[in-house]
Amino acid sequence: MQADFWHERWEKGEIGFHKSSINPLLTRWWPTLAGHAGEAVLVPLCGKTLDMCWLQQQGHPVVGVELSRSALQAFADEQGLCLEWQREGERECLSGAGLRLLCGDFFALQAADVGEIRLCYDRAALIALPPVMRARYAAHLRGLLAPGWKLLLISLDYDQQERAGPPFSVPEKEIRQLFAGCRIELLQDDDVIDQHPRFREQGMTRLHELVWLISQD
Numbered sequence: 692m693q694a695d696f697w698h699e700r701w702e703k704g705e706i707g708f709h710k711s712s713i714n715p716l717l718t719r720w721w722p723t724l725a726g727h728a729g730e731a732v733l734v735p736l737c738g739k740t741l742d743m744c745w746l747q748q749q750g751h752p753v754v755g756v757e758l759s760r761s762a763l764q765a766f767a768d769e770q771g772l773c774l775e776w777q778r779e780g781e782r783e784c785l786s787g788a789g790l791r792l793l794c795g796d797f798f799a800l801q802a803a804d805v806g807e808i809r810l811c812y813d814r815a816a817l818i819a820l821p822p823v824m825r826a827r828y829a830a831h832l833r834g835l836l837a838p839g840w841k842l843l844l845i846s847l848d849y850d851q852q853e854r855a856g857p858p859f860s861v862p863e864k865e866i867r868q869l870f871a872g873c874r875i876e877l878l879q880d881d882d883v884i885d886q887h888p889r890f891r892e893q894g895m896t897r898l899h900e901l902v903w904l905i906s907q908d
């Protein structure tokens with residue numbers, strides 16, 4: 692998926708991926724990361740997710756990364772947050788209230804841009820990307836995070852023949868390849884097709900949502 696694809700989604704308001712409430716899988720499983728309040732969390736491809744507010748309310752400084760400036764501005768406006776745009780080198784950044792939202796390409800980020808971050812939350816980031824980009828994404832993410840990192844990842848698994856992505860299906864085998872050498876724990880696996888009638892209409896017969904705790908030991 693190229694940048695234009697996502698800018699167009701935001702311009703046209705075709706953002707079916709955005710949820711108007713905090714993800715219950717985040718609130719259920721975040722404690723398993725055993726991060727300390729005060730430890731920063733990286734939220735790659737963050738959109739305007741409310742999950743960032745929840746993480747911030749748990750005492751975590753949040754560093755989000757998002758291509759779309761209007762998505763970040765909408766996040767601030769809709770959550771009634773007093774955030775300010777600042778320039779950080781080539782990049783713009785919306786910050787305040789324990790949030791630092793970097794506007795730009797995730798793949799252009801360097802470890803110094805995000806700072807020392809050990810905790811990460813990925814909901815609809817890995818699965819937003821086609822296979823070739825997923826390998827780049829996982830390798831880049833692993834390079835950005837500090838030693839001893841922990842990632843809470845929410846993925847989808849369905850028959851990719853039944854529907855084109857995004858969101859893409861990322862089978863368990865691929866997750867294990869992308870994060871080879873890491874500790875990988877499956878926390879939850881639910882069949883959620885009944886919660887997605889539009890996907891069913893589009894021909895999907897099976898849809899699993901999985902939650903993973905992936906860590907570098």
Ligand SMILES: C[S@@+](CC[C@H](N)C(=O)[O-])C[C@H]1O[C@@H](n2cnc3c(N)ncnc32)[C@H](O)[C@@H]1O
Nearest residue numbers: 697708736737738740757758796797814815819
């Ligand atoms: C499927 S949405 C998920 C957003 C968010 N994680 C959520 O749960 O609502 C993927 C987001 O990633 C952004 N995005 C895609 N490619 C990106 C990139 N290379 N760098 C930064 N953001 C990107 C898109 O603009 C879009 O907002």
